[in-house]
Amino acid sequence: METQVDAEETLREKEDVKSGIDGLDDVTGGGLDPGSVVLLIGPPGSGKSIMSAQFIYNGAVNYGEAGLYVNFSESRSDFLRNMAKLGMDFKRIEEEGRFRFIDAYNVFNRMSLDLIMSHMLDELASLGVRRMAIDHVNAIAAIMNDDELRGFIAATILSVCKVSKVTCVLVGNQAQGLADNKLAELAFMCDTVIRLEARMMGDAVERFLIIEKARGRKPITSRAEYIITDRGVRVFALPTRHPAEGGWLNGKVGVGHPEFDEKVLMGGVKRxxxxxxxxxxxxxxxxxxxEFATSGVHGGEKVLYVTFRDLKSVKESFRSQGHYVDEFEGRKLKFVEFSPIKVTPGIVLLALKEALEDFQPSRVAVEGIAALRWIPREDYHRLINKMALLFKSYGVTAMMSSGSGISVRETDEFKVADNVIYIWSERKEGGNVVRKVSTIKMDGVHDENAMELVYEERRIRVFDIY
Structure with missing residues (x-):
């Protein structure tokens, strides 16, 4: 029986305004409230205009909502051309009567601003606009003093949007490290405030958004990675999936070598x-x-193999162990290759999520995640945690390799892993090197005693040490 609370939540869900931006609606808890005003701020090049354009374009194309874009920073021809490069054909939806563009590029005084605002109000009424973007409000703030700006936003923007149920995005250009009192005033007045940040990380740009304010909503996170692609902005959001509830995660998984699976993995790790x-x-x-990957393939499973080294070398590792990847790559085995200095946490997470969605593997192998230890500790910690949560949300059995000179028990990898297999080498008298292995953490009963690990004739052998 549906309760009043359920009915209210259902009504709220129907009323949500979807941005259509990949991942953003998941992060914001379903979308935006109709008639709400969002302040989207960030430094130049952070993707503010792209996101606001996606909001307008997706509304017209995917949700049948007419949109209006008031642009103070770009001419109409430049806007249409730049957005077409990202797959957004604004010219087409303009011809279809679902979009209007107001060119305010040459507005520099109060008189011309008043004319633009009058034009905006006319278009809102004549087109039946449900979505609007003003890019960027700094141009308006530069013309008005604080009191005028406050009155303008309250009377012209907030009032119109609330009454007409027009959801509006105000784009604010904010240089990093530079406080803007007028933007702070706008943030106080708006319903939602999303701040975009960008910084260099190796040879790539790390981008993330912060939801600083969300009046009346419950975002699933206050911080999320995003990337800018040739199709626009994509935001990383963990899927709200619980595959274990389906009951199909029963059973155990090994590497396909009986001695290792029985003695080290205690019969196999839990799916x-x-x-x-x-x-x-x-x-x-x-x-x-x-061996973990190929045993899954030979068992009829799909396997995703993620590596941070040269893919050619990885495939050679398969061949040297007697596995010819050309026979099953694409059907049962998919490789994802990253260059350690050309990625950010957002790039890694979104690529993994896309591969999990498209390929739908049951096993994932991640080779050499320690190659990313050069990134800031906080970012590395966040990446490792989100990777583990991502794997669990898709119900895959994951095995990843890492290592360094620090104690394994002090690492982020140790904290997120359900099972930890520790491998090390010792030099015996006479100069012989002995490889040893121990299970130091496991989801279930396990034995931490050290055992000898031997590779012979493409077999993995494990011997007790007495």
């Missing part, structure tokens, strides 16, 4: 868990990941 293979970056971790 849907994350296993860390920790070593010193030697061949042992790579061999185990390759």
């Amino acid at each position: 849907g868990t994350v296993t860390l293979i920790w070593g010193m970056g030697g061949a042992e971790e790579k061999i185990l990941l390759v």
